[in-house]
Amino acid sequence: MTAEDRREQVIDAAIGVFARRGFEGATTAEIASKVGVSQPYLFRLFPSKKDLFLAASERNMDDTLGLMRSAAGGKTGHEAMHVMAEAYQEMLESNRDWLLMMLQSFAACHDEDVQRQTRKCLQQLWREVESLTGLPVVDRMLFFAKGFLCNVMAAATPAGVGDSVREEIVAAMKEDSGMECGPEAGPEEMLAD
Amino acid sequence: MTAEDRREQVIDAAIGVFARRGFEGATTAEIASKVGVSQPYLFRLFPSKKDLFLAASERNMDDTLGLMRSAAGGKTGHEAMHVMAEAYQEMLESNRDWLLMMLQSFAACHDEDVQRQTRKCLQQLWREVESLTGLPVVDRMLFFAKGFLCNVMAAATPAGVGDSVREEIVAAMKEDSGMECGPEAGPEEMLAD
DNA sequence: CGATGAAATGAGTGACCGATTACTAACCAC
DNA sequence: GTGGTTAGTAATCGGTCACTCATTTCATCG
Numbered sequence A, B: 001m002t003a004e005d006r007r008e009q010v011i012d013a014a015i016g017v018f019a020r021r022g023f024e025g026a027t028t029a030e031i032a033s034k035v036g037v038s039q040p041y042l043f044r045l046f047p048s049k050k051d052l053f054l055a056a057s058e059r060n061m062d063d064t065l066g067l068m069r070s071a072a073g074g075k076t077g078h079e080a081m082h083v084m085a086e087a088y089q090e091m092l093e094s095n096r097d098w099l100l101m102m103l104q105s106f107a108a109c110h111d112e113d114v115q116r117q118t119r120k121c122l123q124q125l126w127r128e129v130e131s132l133t134g135l136p137v138v139d140r141m142l143f144f145a146k147g148f149l150c151n152v153m154a155a156a157t158p159a160g161v162g163d164s165v166r167e168e169i170v171a172a173m174k175e176d177s178g179m180e181c182g183p184e185a186g187p188e189e190m191l192a193d
Numbered sequence C: 001c002g003a004t005g006a007a008a009t010g011a012g013t014g015a016c017c018g019a020t021t022a023c024t025a026a027c028c029a030c
Numbered sequence D: 001g002t003g004g005t006t007a008g009t010a011a012t013c014g015g016t017c018a019c020t021c022a023t024t025t026c027a028t029c030g
Helices: A003-025 A028-035 A039-045 A049-072 A077-094 A096-110 A112-133 A137-156 A164-178 B003-025 B028-035 B039-045 B049-072 B077-094 B096-110 B112-133 B137-156 B164-178
Strands: none
Touching: A003 A028, A003 A039, A003 A049, A003 A096, A003 B003, A003 B096, A028 A039, A028 A049, A049 A077, A049 A096, A049 A112, A077 A096, A077 A112, A077 A137, A096 A112, A096 A137, A096 B003, A096 B096, A096 B137, A112 A137, A112 B137, A112 B164, A137 A164, A137 B096, A137 B112, A137 B137, A137 B164, A164 B112, A164 B137, B003 B028, B003 B039, B003 B049, B003 B096, B028 B039, B028 B049, B049 B077, B049 B096, B049 B112, B077 B096, B077 B112, B077 B137, B096 B112, B096 B137, B112 B137, B137 B164
């Protein structure tokens, strides 16, 4: 197996470990054992633990980018945004590592390198949604706002936990998507259940 | 000085350290030295590092609750929501520890105890905004959504960093607040600037 | 076959960290 | 002043972790 293939495997495993334990809590030994290689070998593949974290964080954000692209398919406008929102919600429920890794990236923004990379990835995501949907800036702003609200809800109230407040908020999202007031608003739902 | 006073001081210092280094990255020695007590004494005041983290996280959320209350004053409705949003944004820019501690609490939600407490605090905040503003659920949902979007923007793009995407989003928030379409919408701004 | 280079590892090291223990000093009621 | 309580510390221990280095395995190729 080439070193490049190994690097990909390591990044995959690192996302899972960093997501659940944070940058300092994660150990290189655990990551290595998940991949099935020795711990010292990680340091041949990545110069330092922090470099590995940055790689994992970037990959996680790129996955989000890919999610949006593949969800949109050939669609545009509100239709594209609708399916992207659905795909995002599905991902939130099915891939907790991905969610937690994203939150770890945000929380680690005290570090300047993490902050710079996170900013860069968010800019890419913003531009991608712009070009995929072609929708006005306000619509995209609300799309991201609701997305981040969903992040926090999913983190604090994962599937299976009964919570009246969560249900209230989810219902509000449905309601909101049904009564859009923009000029081109249709019956599409945004971030519906 | 009473143990209770000390505990408060320790929580204050702990918020700063946990915010910047995360749960595992923070050391009890650094927290203790910030307060000016010995490190072992922390373990008389709190049974474990995790208990200290939970206390710090809860205090941080309670501060948010207090921020909302004092900002609203006697106001209600959209007026109350407007001043709350302004106070929130001001806090985001002036108190980075508070922001990062909140993000650390979210990111640490893999831990069940953290998750349960974070959920509880968010529920309190939701109910408080409900009773303070009396506004419909959709308005409150959008208020929280925009708030969490502001969190991420403030984390990844702190004041002083020029970023065209941030400016775009900020402008969109202004625009959105000026063209509300609800029955009681007025010229009030939401999360303006 | 033998060489070559990349993949991978075993054995370690120094530093650090959370938690414990055993202790001191000040204070307070009687 | 003595018995009891409370704030606080010095010393340290068991354990862990990121990172290093010397070495080994192994496929490829002349």
